[in-house]
Amino acid sequence: MFKITKPTLLLDRNICIANIGKMANKALKHNVELIPHFKTHQSAQVGEWFKEAGVRAITVTSVKMAKYFAQHGWKDITIAFPVNVLEINKINELAKLVDLKIFVNSKETAAILKQQLRTPVKFYIEIDVGDGRSGVNAEDFSAIAKILEVTKDSVLEFLGFYTHAGHTYNAVSPKEVEAIFGEVLEKLRSVKRHFRKIYPNLKLALGDTPSCSIMENFIEIDSIHPGNFVFYDLVQHGIGANTFEEIAICLAVPMVAVHPERQEVVVYSGWVHQGKDSLLDVDGNNYYGVVVNLEGEKWTAPIPNAKVIKVSQEHGVIDLPSKVIDGLKIGDVLGILPVHACATAVMMGEFWTLEGERLGMMPK
Amino acid sequence: MFKITKPTLLLDRNICIANIGKMANKALKHNVELIPHFKTHQSAQVGEWFKEAGVRAITVTSVKMAKYFAQHGWKDITIAFPVNVLEINKINELAKLVDLKIFVNSKETAAILKQQLRTPVKFYIEIDVGDGRSGVNAEDFSAIAKILEVTKDSVLEFLGFYTHAGHTYNAVSPKEVEAIFGEVLEKLRSVKRHFRKIYPNLKLALGDTPSCSIMENFIEIDSIHPGNFVFYDLVQHGIGANTFEEIAICLAVPMVAVHPERQEVVVYSGWVHQGKDSLLDVDGNNYYGVVVNLEGEKWTAPIPNAKVIKVSQEHGVIDLPSKVIDGLKIGDVLGILPVHACATAVMMGEFWTLEGERLGMMPK
Numbered sequence: 001m002f003k004i005t006k007p008t009l010l011l012d013r014n015i016c017i018a019n020i021g022k023m024a025n026k027a028l029k030h031n032v033e034l035i036p037h038f039k040t041h042q043s044a045q046v047g048e049w050f051k052e053a054g055v056r057a058i059t060v061t062s063v064k065m066a067k068y069f070a071q072h073g074w075k076d077i078t079i080a081f082p083v084n085v086l087e088i089n090k091i092n093e094l095a096k097l098v099d100l101k102i103f104v105n106s107k108e109t110a111a112i113l114k115q116q117l118r119t120p121v122k123f124y125i126e127i128d129v130g131d132g133r134s135g136v137n138a139e140d141f142s143a144i145a146k147i148l149e150v151t152k153d154s155v156l157e158f159l160g161f162y163t164h165a166g167h168t169y170n171a172v173s174p175k176e177v178e179a180i181f182g183e184v185l186e187k188l189r190s191v192k193r194h195f196r197k198i199y200p201n202l203k204l205a206l207g208d209t210p211s212c213s214i215m216e217n218f219i220e221i222d223s224i225h226p227g228n229f230v231f232y233d234l235v236q237h238g239i240g241a242n243t244f245e246e247i248a249i250c251l252a253v254p255m256v257a258v259h260p261e262r263q264e265v266v267v268y269s270g271w272v273h274q275g276k277d278s279l280l281d282v283d284g285n286n287y288y289g290v291v292v293n294l295e296g297e298k299w300t301a302p303i304p305n306a307k308v309i310k311v312s313q314e315h316g317v318i319d320l321p322s323k324v325i326d327g328l329k330i331g332d333v334l335g336i337l338p339v340h341a342c343a344t345a346v347m348m349g350e351f352w353t354l355e356g357e358r359l360g361m362m363p364k
Numbered sequence: 365m366f367k368i369t370k371p372t373l374l375l376d377r378n379i380c381i382a383n384i385g386k387m388a389n390k391a392l393k394h395n396v397e398l399i400p401h402f403k404t405h406q407s408a409q410v411g412e413w414f415k416e417a418g419v420r421a422i423t424v425t426s427v428k429m430a431k432y433f434a435q436h437g438w439k440d441i442t443i444a445f446p447v448n449v450l451e452i453n454k455i456n457e458l459a460k461l462v463d464l465k466i467f468v469n470s471k472e473t474a475a476i477l478k479q480q481l482r483t484p485v486k487f488y489i490e491i492d493v494g495d496g497r498s499g500v501n502a503e504d505f506s507a508i509a510k511i512l513e514v515t516k517d518s519v520l521e522f523l524g525f526y527t528h529a530g531h532t533y534n535a536v537s538p539k540e541v542e543a544i545f546g547e548v549l550e551k552l553r554s555v556k557r558h559f560r561k562i563y564p565n566l567k568l569a570l571g572d573t574p575s576c577s578i579m580e581n582f583i584e585i586d587s588i589h590p591g592n593f594v595f596y597d598l599v600q601h602g603i604g605a606n607t608f609e610e611i612a613i614c615l616a617v618p619m620v621a622v623h624p625e626r627q628e629v630v631v632y633s634g635w636v637h638q639g640k641d642s643l644l645d646v647d648g649n650n651y652y653g654v655v656v657n658l659e660g661e662k663w664t665a666p667i668p669n670a671k672v673i674k675v676s677q678e679h680g681v682i683d684l685p686s687k688v689i690d691g692l693k694i695g696d697v698l699g700i701l702p703v704h705a706c707a708t709a710v711m712m713g714e715f716w717t718l719e720g721e722r723l724g725m726m727p728k
Contacts, residue, residue, distance in 0.1 A: 005450040006428075039677055061678045064370075081678055082620040084632050085695045086369040105621055108694050133679055134621055134630045166676065256446040257469055257498055266498045268448050272710055276640045312530065313403055313706060314425045314445055315497055330472045331449045342677060346636055349728040364713040364728060 001294055002356035004333050007273040008252045009344065011351035011359060012298065016230060016248040017049050023212065023229050024053040030218040035059050035078060037207055037227025040342045043351065044072035045359040046230065059207065059225045063087045063094065068362040070098050077101070080162065080207065080225065082126065082134050083109060088116045095119035101159060105135055106143070110150035120155045124162035124205060127191060129184045131166040138187040141194055148198075160203030160222070161191055168210040174240040177210045184211070189220055213241035231341035234279055234290060249351065250292060250299045250335040251344060253316065260325050267334060269308070269316035274336060275343030276311065285309070289336035291318055297354050299335045308336055365658055366720035368697050371637040372616045373708065375715035375723060376662065380594060380612040381413050387576065387593050388417040394582040399423050399442060401571055401591025404706045407715065408436035409723040410594065423571060423589040427451045427458065432726040434462050441465070444526065444571065444589065446490065446498050447473060452480045459483035465523060469499055470507070474514035484519045488526035488569060491555060493548045495530040502551035505558055512562075524567030524586070525555055532574040538604040541574045548575070553584055577605035595705035598643055598654065608701070613715065614656060614663045615700040615708060617680065624689050631698060633672070633680035638700060639707030640675065649673070653700035655682055661718050663699045672700055 020036075027034035036050055037059040047058070047069060057076035060066045066077045067090065078101040083091070094100055096119055104110050104123040113121075125144055126135030136143045148158060165184045171177045188204050196202055206212075207225025213236070218224065231249045232242035253269035278286040291306035292299045303324055310317035318334070328334075338344040345351070351359040384400075391398035400414055401423040411422070411433060421440035424430045430441045431454065442465040447455070458464055460483055468474050468487040477485075489508055490499030500507045512522060529548045535541045552568050560566055570576075571589025577600070582588065595613045596606035617633035642650040655670035656663045667688055674681040682698070692698075702708040709715070715723040 006448065081632070082630060084370065084618050084620050086618045086697075106694065108622075109620075112695065132626070133674065133676065133681060137625075254448050254450045256448050256473075258472070261501075262496070266446060268445075271707065276707075310497065312497065313710075317497060330470065331476065333450075343635065343640075346677075 001297060001354065002352075004252045004254070006254065007269050007348070009348040009351050010250045010252050010299070010335070011353050012248050012250070013353050013355075015246060016046065019229055019232065019246060019248060020049055020053045023226065024055065026212075027224060030216075032218045032221050033057070033223040035205070035223045035225050036230070037061070037080065037225050038069060039065065040227040040230050041345060042068075042362040043359050044069070046351075047072060047074070059227070063090045065362060066094055066098070066100070070094060075099060078124070078225070079103070080164065083113065085109060085112045085116070088113075091121070092118045095121050103162065104147055104151065104156065107146040107150050110147050110156065113156060114150060114154045117155045120157060122157045122159045123151070124159050127161045127163045127188065129163045129165055129187045130180075131164065133164075133166055135163065138191055141191070144191070144195065148195075158199060158202065160199075160205065161188060162205040162207075162225075163188060165206065165208045165211055168208050169235065169239070171210060171239050174214045177214045177239060181211045181215050185217075185220070192220065209236055210239045210241045228341060231345070233341035234337060234339045235277070238279060244302060244337070247337050247341075249341055249344065250337055251289070251348070252294060252333050252335055255328060255330060255332045255334055258325060258328060258330060260322065263319060263322055263325060264309075265318050265320060265325060265328060267316045267318055268314065269311070269336060270314035271311050271347070272313055273344075273347055274308075274311065274316070274338060275340055275347050277340035277343050279339055281307065288316070289339055291320070292335040292337060294333055294335050302337065365661060365718065366716075368616045368618070370618065371633050371712070373712035373715050374614045374616050374663065374699070375717050376612050376614070377717050377719075379610060380410065383593055383596065383610060383612060384413055384417045387590065388419065390576075391588060394580075396582050396585050397421070397587040399569070399587045399589050400594070401425070401444065401589050402433060403429065404591040405594050405709060406432075406726040407723050408433070410715075411436060411438070423591070427454045429726060430458055430462070430464070434458060439463060442488070442526075442589070443467070444528065447477065449473060449476045449480070452477075455485070456482045459485050467526065468511055468515065468520065471510040471514050474511050474520065477520060478514060478518045481519045484521060486521045486523045487515070488523050491525045491527045491552065493527045493529055493551045494544075495528065497528075497530055499527065502555055505555070508555070508559065512559075522563060522566065524563075524569065525552060526569040526571075526589075527552060529570065529572045529575055532572050533599065533603070535574060535603050538578045541578045541603060545575045545579050549581075549584070556584065573600055574603045574605050592705060595709070597705035598701060598703045599641070602643060608666060611701050611705075613702060613705055613708065615653070615702060615712070616658060616697050617700060619692060619694060619696045619698055622689060622692060622694060624686065627683060627686055627689060628673075629682050629684060629689065629692060631680045631682055632678065633675070633700060634678035635675050635711070636677055637708075637711055638672075638675065638680070638702060639704055639711050641704035641707050643703055645671065652680070653703055655684070656699040656701060658697055658699050666701065
């Protein structure tokens with residue numbers, strides 16, 4: 001491994017490309033288009049690996065991110081976020097450059113856009129299938145009809161319905177994901193049945209990594225938009241979406257103190273590096289990552305019973321079995337598998353491949 | 365207010381300068397030196413306001429941050445973190461430029477530094493007064509003596525003891541802070557009594573915003589190193605360290621959806637903007653900020669019963685009373701007072717004064 005002197009986010013290119021390939025093959029097999037969400041990696045260079053896997057359209061979460069990827073050659077971009085009408089000027093600029101798809105979730109938003117959009121733009125109506133975050137309630141056909149009433153004969157072209165079943169993230173087993181996904185599909189199909197009478201070509205789009213990783217039934221779905229699967233992480237592992245071996249990023253962190261009396265070591269890895277996401281262990285205590293060794297040109301399987309138990313701004317405290325601590329010394333570098341890959345990536349702002357190549361991300 | 369189109373971190377210069385002035389006066393009154401921690405704002409321009417208040421030495425949390433502030437004219441810098449020996453080259457560079465103080469918390473670290481440091485450097489031994497994060501246990505005189513044995517007659521000059529009583533952050537009242545602070549002082553004085561026989565000029569340094577804001581007894585303390593007080597936040601407010609009126613930053617966020625049926629609105633403000641810190645409300649539910657209006661050239665007092673109840677990567681969900689929702693429309697901009705100012709500042713990476721001036725921060 002190349003020389004590491006400070007917290008460094010390692011990316012295993014082989015694992016990452018395999019994750020991309022697996023999802024691309026699954027989409028092909030089920031005859032859905034993979035339109036991956038790029039909010040997890042936010043990296044033009046990781047994006048190239050998707051191009052090599054045949055992906056031609058992407059999903060992002062902000063106008064800024066759409067602009068970044070447009071600058072890196074992407075021509076078909078969905079902004080999967082209730083459109084922020086205050087950014088209308090940037091949206092107008094972007095719509096001239098790429099095949100832009102946005103979310104229009106209310107008649108009020110539709111009215112503003114109809115008046116202020118200068119270029120034709122396609123749109124999804126986001127459907128809330130039970131997550132309770134954003135979108136029109138799946139049962140509220142009247143609200144949907146009102147949006148379509150406003151957008152009729154305008155620069156806004158209706159594409160179909162998009163949903164993010166974020167509540168699958170609370171599942172603790174593939175079986176639970178399956179149950180949630182069953183309800184999601186039923187709701188989406190019901191909306192589709194109702195509106196395809198007027199819009200026979202409307203599409204159904206959905207994106208959440210647990211469903212897209214675990215499920216094998218995508219009948220009537222036109223496109224899938226998962227993001228996290230590019231790296232996977234401990235949250236997804238807990239749901240059953242991936243194995244440890246499929247986690248593609250690892251935070252390398254210098255050890256700065258050894259406390260054998262507490263069975264703990266202190267590492268240079270705080271929430272500014274890894275993020276603040278945590279999981280609960282069997283005793284109900286929070287932990288912020290599992291610990292691996294860095295050996296040769298890669299990282300190892302998790303060290304049994306080794307966990308990050310505390311993070312502050314730049315400190316991390318790791319609980320380790322005594323016999324592991326005995327083999328460690330100040331200046332050693334340990335690895336942390338992330339609880340939430342999206343957060344760790346955002347915090348670090350760059351990746352380093354195991355070969356020592358830096359991969360940039362969208363600037364702040 | 366200037367035109368806001370996306371999440372924007374507002375900084376009220378008057379409140380901030382008043383917070384700085386108040387702490388500087390308190391230090392003067394108690395005859396301790398204020399050596400503020402700059403990890404909260406990480407901004408050269410905010411640093412200038414400290415210079416105007418007479419501050420001449422600062423505290424930071426990383427070699428990188430030390431370098432950034434050295435480039436902006438600071439000549440006396442304490443890195444309040446167990447020294448990362450892997451960055452020895454940068455430390456050697458820095459020690460040539462500024463009066464550098466570091467933390468040496470073990471004899472192993474001391475031995476490495478003794479061998480690899482090229483320039484004289486002063487050091488504190490960090491004392492763990494009960495927080496259980498980093499530093500030598502306050503009772504472990506033997507470990508302290510071993511460090512001093514290694515550093516004797518070396519380029520390492522012993523300054524004294526430094527402590528961060530991080531456990532005051534768990535206090536819920538000034539009385540609790542007072543109780544913890546009493547124990548902290550007792551432990552520090554006990555260490556001092558023991559070692560001043562050999563080191564008569566040793567200093568005691570401590571830094572945590574709750575203690576420094578609330579306490580009025582700093583006998584035997586030489587310097588205070590609080591950071592968060594520059595902005596304050598809801599955590600500190602909950603402890604009793606500040607009023608709402610003393611919170612100097614506010615995240616301005618566009619509203620992208622209104623859900624009267626749920627008494628909720630969706631704003632463009634996720635954990636990539638505000639951070640993921642939360643507090644518990646009276647019903648035991650997490651919340652991620654209180655909500656204010658932006659009016660004229662400033663923000664208002666908190667809207668009663670208005671809270672950020674959910675954040676994902678870029679979405680925030682705000683719970684609001686119906687009568688407030690009735691007055692809102694898509695494209696309005698709301699304000700969020702931060703749970704944890706350090707986190708919101710790091711996430712946003714820049715500030716905007718109410719006059720529309722951008723204040724930069726240390727680059728990623």
